[in-house]
Amino acid sequence: MKTLQSILLLLLFVPLIKPAPPTQQDLRSIYDYGTDNFEETIFRQDYEDKYLDGKNTKVKESIIIPDGKSLQLQKDESVTALPPKKENEEMPTCLLCVCLLGSVYCEEVDIDAVPPLPKESAYLYARFNKIKKLTAKDFADIPNLRRLDFTGNLIQEIEDGTFSKLSLLEELSLAENQLVKLPVLPPKLTLFNAKYNKIKSRGIKANTFKKLNNLTFLYLDHNALDSVPPNLPESLRVIHLQFNNITSITDDTFCKANDARYIRDRVEEIRLEGNPIILGKYPNSFTCLKKLPIGSYF
Template sequence: MQTVVLLFMMGILDLSISQRYSQFQWLSHLRGRRQYATWQAEELDCPLECDCPSAYPTAMYCHSRNLQHIPVVPSHIKYVYLQRNHITSIQDGVFDNATNLVWVVLFHNQLSSDKIGKNVFSKLKNLDRLFLDHNELTRVPPNLPNSITDLRLGHNRISKILSKSFEGMANLTTLHLQANVIEEVGGVFKGLKSLTMLDMRKNKLRKIPDNLPERLQQLYLEFNNIESVPADFLTMHPKLQFVRLAHNKLTDKGLPSNVFNISTLVELDLSFNKLEKIPVVSRNLENLYLQANKIKEFSLGSFCSTVDMTNFSKLKMLRLDANEISAKDIPAEAAYCLRRVAFIDV
């Protein structure tokens, strides 16, 4: 009799569990995600395709799951990781239930511009980082929130940037557009008052972008088709510290005298171009890369107009290898002018 009573009580217990939790939630438990007795509401509404660990209650991990669509994002989620899937589209309303999202990570998918709704991101007023690199986008998604500080659109198929693509995005500090097919950008960056880093490597630019923001500190333009540098390039952008123009089509004719003689510049990369002379640089420059050009002479005046105890270059790294000069072309006086250089690579 006691055995019958015990079995009956166990049956009631199982029935109560099945009534208390939905089939969806019970299946999640069977899959092993709910391993503890204390289930939380945040865990229960997590999509089956994803993981929402209790240790990170505002994060939803859906990466590398062979997903073809974006699952429903619970309202409490702030960080959603959807990278390395097969997602091709984002429909309007998919994030409407989670308007407090701070990070949306979607790199390495198959997103195309025609399949992204016009207002997909517009309601995400707290969105800070949006990663859309390594997709198949042909243009910048419209109506991006003004709250974004880090936008990554590299390794797509963007060929043209519309004039209003970044309108109102005064908080944007980092913009990645590398490895696209952009030929010209016009003045699209003019209103980005907080932008400090712009990466446009591996595009098809024929000139340095116009109207770059005044606060810009890092500018990466390697692997383009740039032939010249404007005479007022650095005076117009006094906070630039790192400028990389390697693998372009620069010649001596395309570099006005003293264009790089600006005190704020810390690193300048002009390697893999067609220069025949060392350009004049500021005494405050620390790293200069000129390898793989056609430089035929070592001009000490490019680094020091005068040499004494107080006037000398702060250069630490100088690369001149793969040019048409050798160590014997470096004058003895270079030891006084370039006294901080660890070594000169020729």
């Protein structure tokens, strides 16, 4: 009787017991016996578990083809779009030159005319180029210029009014050009350099220097002057006139013939060597000077 009850209980609980999952060896045996795509299915599941989980799922979505014509990359968020170009954005004015803090450097770039300059320019260095002419429009819109240097160009002509609007200009160098006459100079010049040109005395007007009350340094050496320019301002400290064709001077050239007490005390250097003049013949021409001019006295 007890045996029969035990058998009945065993038969009652057998359907509730689940078989254990097959081992890898059992899987291999199942594949060997007719499951054609089982290994491929296992590989795909393993790939999706490893590479399409968490952050790596973005790799799959990194390329989007919205319209079939263009690709939009979304993976690299560090790439930023360029800002849209402003409609009124102007081209830079310094194309051939170097512009830095109000200074413009156009040296040895073979330009044959003054290039467009920023309106705020204060210093222009255009040395050793091929500029032949300076015009009134070159500086018409640049009133803040304080220094211009055109050393080593081919300048033959400077239009009237070229410097008329440069009320702040303090230094002007036209050295080593081909000038035969001087233009009207701006009133606040402290330095004017026109050495190594072809300037003749008739190319300098009587009042060219008269009103330049701040002019301190004047360099006109190595030209074709046959006389000292008239009406040199009292402010001058250095006057270079060496290697010209100056043959004579007067008592009024540097001093005042009618004022024996007049002293030109600011002049520190006058150079006249290399001229045909014999300075010893004109002793009354230097009575107002603290130092005699440099040159030949015999």
